[in-house]
Amino acid sequence: MAPMTTPGEEMHALVERLYPLCRSITGDGVRATLDVIGEYLPLQVHEVPTGTRVLDWTVPQEWNIRDAYVADATGRRVVDFAASSLHVLGYSVPVAATMPLSELRAHLHTLPDQPSLVPYRTSYYKPAWGFCLAQETLDALPDGDYEVRIDSTLADGHLTYAEHVVPGQVADEVIVSCHVCHPSLANDNLAGVAVATFLARELAERTLYHTYRFLFAPGTIGAITWLARNAERVEQVRHGVVLACAGDRGALTYKRSRRGDAEIDRVMRHVLTASGRPHTIREFTPYGYDERQFCSPGFDLGVGSLTRTPYAGYPEYHTSADDPSFVAPEAMEDTLAVLREAFGVLDRNRRHLNLSPYGEPQLGRRGLYGALGGRSDTQEAQMAMLWVLSLSDGGHDLLDVAERSGLPFDTVATAADALRDAGLIKA
Amino acid sequence: MAPMTTPGEEMHALVERLYPLCRSITGDGVRATLDVIGEYLPLQVHEVPTGTRVLDWTVPQEWNIRDAYVADATGRRVVDFAASSLHVLGYSVPVAATMPLSELRAHLHTLPDQPSLVPYRTSYYKPAWGFCLAQETLDALPDGDYEVRIDSTLADGHLTYAEHVVPGQVADEVIVSCHVCHPSLANDNLAGVAVATFLARELAERTLYHTYRFLFAPGTIGAITWLARNAERVEQVRHGVVLACAGDRGALTYKRSRRGDAEIDRVMRHVLTASGRPHTIREFTPYGYDERQFCSPGFDLGVGSLTRTPYAGYPEYHTSADDPSFVAPEAMEDTLAVLREAFGVLDRNRRHLNLSPYGEPQLGRRGLYGALGGRSDTQEAQMAMLWVLSLSDGGHDLLDVAERSGLPFDTVATAADALRDAGLIKA
Amino acid sequence: MAPMTTPGEEMHALVERLYPLCRSITGDGVRATLDVIGEYLPLQVHEVPTGTRVLDWTVPQEWNIRDAYVADATGRRVVDFAASSLHVLGYSVPVAATMPLSELRAHLHTLPDQPSLVPYRTSYYKPAWGFCLAQETLDALPDGDYEVRIDSTLADGHLTYAEHVVPGQVADEVIVSCHVCHPSLANDNLAGVAVATFLARELAERTLYHTYRFLFAPGTIGAITWLARNAERVEQVRHGVVLACAGDRGALTYKRSRRGDAEIDRVMRHVLTASGRPHTIREFTPYGYDERQFCSPGFDLGVGSLTRTPYAGYPEYHTSADDPSFVAPEAMEDTLAVLREAFGVLDRNRRHLNLSPYGEPQLGRRGLYGALGGRSDTQEAQMAMLWVLSLSDGGHDLLDVAERSGLPFDTVATAADALRDAGLIKA
Incomplete structure (x- = not known):
């Protein structure tokens, strides 16, 4: 299976x-x-x-790129956009040139402290071109001329x-x-x-x-x-x-x-x-x-x-x-x-208004309260109803009720539903 | 004596x-x-x-009760209202019947975790009858028929x-x-x-x-x-x-x-x-x-x-x-x-208004301040006067003064009395 | 040198x-x-x-004093204003008398707990005269008569x-x-x-x-x-x-x-x-x-x-x-x-109003922001600008910005200057 x-x-x-x-x-x-x-x-x-x-x-302007690389004298791509989109400085203007490494360096971005990783770099609003590569890759490059090519377009779009x-x-x-x-x-x-x-x-x-x-x-x-x-x-x-x-x-x-x-x-x-x-x-x-x-x-x-x-x-x-x-x-x-x-x-979070705010409404009459009094344990649901009634003064939402009472939000919201259904509060 | x-x-x-x-x-x-x-x-x-x-x-309705008991087959009262008012479920409707323990159990309230104690139970708004007793008492009751009697009235009153x-x-x-x-x-x-x-x-x-x-x-x-x-x-x-x-x-x-x-x-x-x-x-x-x-x-x-x-x-x-x-x-x-x-x-707690609020009033002239200056110890009573004057801006009561100053409320209230008598503050 | x-x-x-x-x-x-x-x-x-x-x-009244002393029977000044201005009770009325030490004591102020020090005492609003001296000095004075003299004036001035x-x-x-x-x-x-x-x-x-x-x-x-x-x-x-x-x-x-x-x-x-x-x-x-x-x-x-x-x-x-x-x-x-x-x-503390409060203004266009994006480190100065822009709603001053951002006040105030110069905020 x-x-x-x-x-x-x-x-x-x-x-x-x-x-x-x-x-x-x-x-x-x-x-x-x-x-x-x-x-x-x-x-x-x-x-x-x-x-x-x-x-x-x-x-x-809209930027699009098709290809980009740095190639050594043998034509080997030592940095290649095809391998990762990170290799090109975002929004690089097009370039096609051959230059010595010494000149190229100004366009190369690395992370000397994380030598095996390629950084992410962009230049959206200042025209520039560049490549991002691992410091290790850079360190391994011999001096000499390199072909650099960025086949990108920056044009209205x-x-x-x-x-x-x-x-x-x-x-x-x-x-x-x-x-x-x-x-x-x-x-x-x-x-x-x-x-x-x-x-x-x-x-x-x-x-x-x-x-x-x-x-x-x-x-x-x-x-x-x-x-x-x-x-x-x-x-x-x-x-x-x-x-x-x-x-x-x-x-x-x-x-x-x-x-x-x-x-x-x-x-x-x-x-x-x-x-x-x-x-x-x-x-x-x-x-x-x-x-x-x-x-x-x-x-x-x-x-x-x-x-x-x-x-x-x-x-x-x-x-x-x-x-x-x-x-x-x-x-x-x-x-x-x-x-x-x-x-x-x-x-589910709402502010309510208690429609029966003078004294507690008689919940028992409405089937909302255990009828058998004198027990020291009170159900969470009933406490939630009392809390909602107490704080439904337009100034507190159900999240306030949950936080003040320490009761789960769901219990409070369900109590509010029951009270709303009974006509005791309104949103 | x-x-x-x-x-x-x-x-x-x-x-x-x-x-x-x-x-x-x-x-x-x-x-x-x-x-x-x-x-x-x-x-x-x-x-x-x-x-x-x-x-x-x-x-x-008004509830009154004269007598209530559970009696065993021999007529012995095994639960008796005369011994404690707790034995009857509050607001019990009247009952006079004989029934087997198995049926009676639904009307008996105990505290299984506190077996020697009688609980307090009521049913004000749902008609019911019942007895409260120690779990130990209940445990000792043999099966068989019991006479139950609650001589109560529930009537307009x-x-x-x-x-x-x-x-x-x-x-x-x-x-x-x-x-x-x-x-x-x-x-x-x-x-x-x-x-x-x-x-x-x-x-x-x-x-x-x-x-x-x-x-x-x-x-x-x-x-x-x-x-x-x-x-x-x-x-x-x-x-x-x-x-x-x-x-x-x-x-x-x-x-x-x-x-x-x-x-x-x-x-x-x-x-x-x-x-x-x-x-x-x-x-x-x-x-x-x-x-x-x-x-x-x-x-x-x-x-x-x-x-x-x-x-x-x-x-x-x-x-x-x-x-x-x-x-x-x-x-x-x-x-x-x-x-x-x-x-x-x-x-004694009041809010006052300082009637001489620009600069300190000259307490010494009014006999409210020790005349000999330069002493590093200041009497509590004098500090209380300064505090009352400072906070008598309509926004603080004497309790605020006591709490902010750390002085006893009584000292503060007495200072306020003296300042009021001197016409420097009014309530 | x-x-x-x-x-x-x-x-x-x-x-x-x-x-x-x-x-x-x-x-x-x-x-x-x-x-x-x-x-x-x-x-x-x-x-x-x-x-x-x-x-x-x-x-x-204005108080001036020229001389004051207590001299013993030999004419030796045992307390002398010339030695320290503290020796005379401030605002002492003039006195020229000879009296036994027992009578003089009521006019002598000492610090029994700091017996070698002379206290500072005044009586600005209750006419009095007195001398302040070390407890040790007092203790060494034999009984007998002393000449007391305070050459002071209290007069309209x-x-x-x-x-x-x-x-x-x-x-x-x-x-x-x-x-x-x-x-x-x-x-x-x-x-x-x-x-x-x-x-x-x-x-x-x-x-x-x-x-x-x-x-x-x-x-x-x-x-x-x-x-x-x-x-x-x-x-x-x-x-x-x-x-x-x-x-x-x-x-x-x-x-x-x-x-x-x-x-x-x-x-x-x-x-x-x-x-x-x-x-x-x-x-x-x-x-x-x-x-x-x-x-x-x-x-x-x-x-x-x-x-x-x-x-x-x-x-x-x-x-x-x-x-x-x-x-x-x-x-x-x-x-x-x-x-x-x-x-x-x-x-330098001011409240400002952000004049470009909808979205961030483009700082880069105004030369206020590093153009090269994607770097994880952000300069303090740039953070200060963002904070100033965020809190320049009329309700916060630069000190609020410094405290909320944790940046030095100076950095924040300098950022505000730059933003004000760029027309992005006004005081």
Whole structure:
């Protein structure tokens, strides 16, 4: 009998499939990535022309690359884009020349402290060309002339991004955003892309309160473009999570929104704490992923960031060691599980008004309370009802009730359902 | 020479006298209890007819009981109400039948984990009958037929509660509430009843600022009835304490009002802390005694709850082991002393306005300050004056001054008196 | 080659020069003191007539003293004002009499626990005369008659104080106040006077944002007089520091203003913490130096107090042991350095508004950002810019940015300058 495939393994397969593609902030690598995701999920793909003004920025020229290499005097490719998309400085202008190693060195990027790894480097807004290679490779190169060739184009074209919307009962939105601009780097951010994709598929099976919008866009300029083109929709964004580094074997890290106490911040903290998982909660900083844009002071959205080990927090970060073996199926499943749970809380969390606030309502008469008094043990469900009644003053939501009472959120939300059904509270 | 009787011993004697009476939420047991208290304290007794709507509730039928027993085939009473009021399920409907033990078992309540103790059980709002007995007693019963008899009546009548008011200078009220519905249980709540009774007698000897209202009423339905019938008076309730479990040998526990920082919460915390007594301060929960009603979100009164060991916090709770030997004269005196001190603070606590707020007023000229300068030691009384002047900005009361300065409340209040007499501050 | 004189040594020389003068809250000793300071700093000297109403107080008569002694039967001066100004009770009325030791004792002040030291005592508002001497001296006096003589005058005159203003770009003022009423006591407060004097000279060399006002006035009545005569100017006082005990070898202590979170409180805390110096931050109390007046609730200015060891915190306090050897040049330099740094922060601290708050502005286009992306290390200066942009919402000042980001204030302020120059933020 064939072994079952787990969701983690399916996500890992998606990471492996996307890994070789040469993504950047524009270009066919992004389109090919979105095509693959589109096989899992219907996507609305947007093409925004070069030169479009987006907030303080301008959509740059589109970059495409076909081939690139450094070849030695014998014609042997000592650095070859075909082997890894990391080998070329992102957004390299075309070059075709022969030059001595001494001159070439200014265009070569290595990691002297990690001599066997290839770094990830880009130059989006300053025209440049370059190659990235292992320090060991560089050290082995004899002096002499080398042929350098980058067969790229930088030309007017488009910036490409995609959306997938899972509709809910209300137009209020939860945004899940992940960047699709990094080339052959698995944890940053193919694991995030894979978790977002599978989460979106799961949510489609559920009855949702909020509308969930998944955004697959290049980092910085992509989020800025989306924000610029969706001024009215931004008004409806209530919560959000920027998803990155979702697959390494480290513990989860949630970085709060700029507000620090947005509902998503409270929900993530509650879920991570209540689950007993080891985890870290970090305060907002204006550096990181696209929470920088969503949380810029003009928008100041309730958008946090979920990662496992945060950016720059692991030695494989932005190097060739961030390959598919660095991400684990179980880790991606765990990230998915936390988001599933958090969005479950977010979707049920409400403020209520106690409609019978003077004294306790007689729960027993409504079948909501054990009739036999005098027992010292009180059921959790009944305590949850008393707590919901006590705190349903318009100033507390169910998450507050859960945190103040120490009761599980699910118990509290179920108690609220019963009280609402009995006409004792209203949302 | 006859030994002196301490107040603690007098309170204990009251507990012992009330102990045998079969109290419930209505009925002659409550009336008999109020009659005894009335010997200590003039009471205004209220009778509220069955069927009266009180907030979300309805005053139930009145329950009275004359006799109840389980007798074996020989006529021997193996469970007998005459021995303890706990033996009958409170509010049992009448029954007169003979049935095999196997059938009777469904009506017998025991404590398997405390096999020698009789539990306390009631069924106020669901018609039922039953007996409470020790597990050991039950275990010793042979199979066979038993005569069961409960000579009770459930009929239209009244709910009975009583008030005692000690008038003060202002109509603003402090409410002291204790439940009088538990049958033969000493700590819960005859000790509370005794402490309230003696406290009321003491206050009558003092010049009071607030008006103090003592409420002796059945739990839940009694407080609800009082609240329903005193909608205007509730507006005048500024502070309150629900008093229960006032006599066991454990340390004092104060449970904050729902507001959490009501003046009574601050006063109790200050007094308990300043006294150096071991004690516990607990956050509000919507379970417990009648603070549940006073603190329901519609009323949200500044009412906390003072106990020694809280409900369900001791193994004797709601069992036959909560008898007069479980409560100690010294413990009741200690509870009384803390309330005396707390109400002393509450009565003197005021916000003032500094009438000479620009620079320090010249205290020396008014005889309020030692004239000889240059000494490094400053008297506590003078520091208290400086603190009161500094914080008399309308935003701080004397308790704030005591807490910020670290000075005793009494020193601070005395300093405020002197400054008020000198015309430097006004309340 | 002659050794360089350090600022600490220069300040110490000033302390030594001022030490012998007999200061009090009025009189020629104050004038002589201000004359000396005036050699370092142009002063505006004010003379306020006896009897002038100042807030709740009245300017007292002026006290001057020429000679005072206790002489034994042989004419030997056993206590002599000429040896130390501390020997006379401040504001002693004149006396010329012969009396037995037994009668004289009521006028003699000693420190029995510090038998070799002379205490400092005054009686400003209650007419009295007296001498201060070492307990050892007193113990050695044989019984018998003594000649006592205090050649003082108490007469209508003036209260004298001085100001020095260093103008800044705005009329908003920072006040630095130190008392000049203590006689031969070095740490309390000649060290404070010396540090204030040298600080004022330094500030004159700088381009300042705030206007800095230095106040040299007698304690209590002097500050009250200044406040009474400057009602309009007080409106412009934004920040202030009362400076005292500035030269002992203990660590620095900052006492917060009454507000507790005034900007000066935040600045001092930041500077003391960031500097790594051992230090203490104390909450406001209404006792101490002239912060008592500046922080009285009617004014409630943002004025804290900087000392090294606080008043009454060292055994030499208010005794003859507080002589020039008790203060250290390095300690005074250290106090000066902290004030220099704090005022530097205060002068640069601003709230800004991000003029491009939707998304991040493109820093690279403006030459404010390294163009080469993908590197895991981010420069401090760039992080500072991101933080300033993120928190420039009108609700945070640069000190908030420094504290939230963990970056040095200077880095943050420099980043703000660059962003302001680029038109991205405005103050």
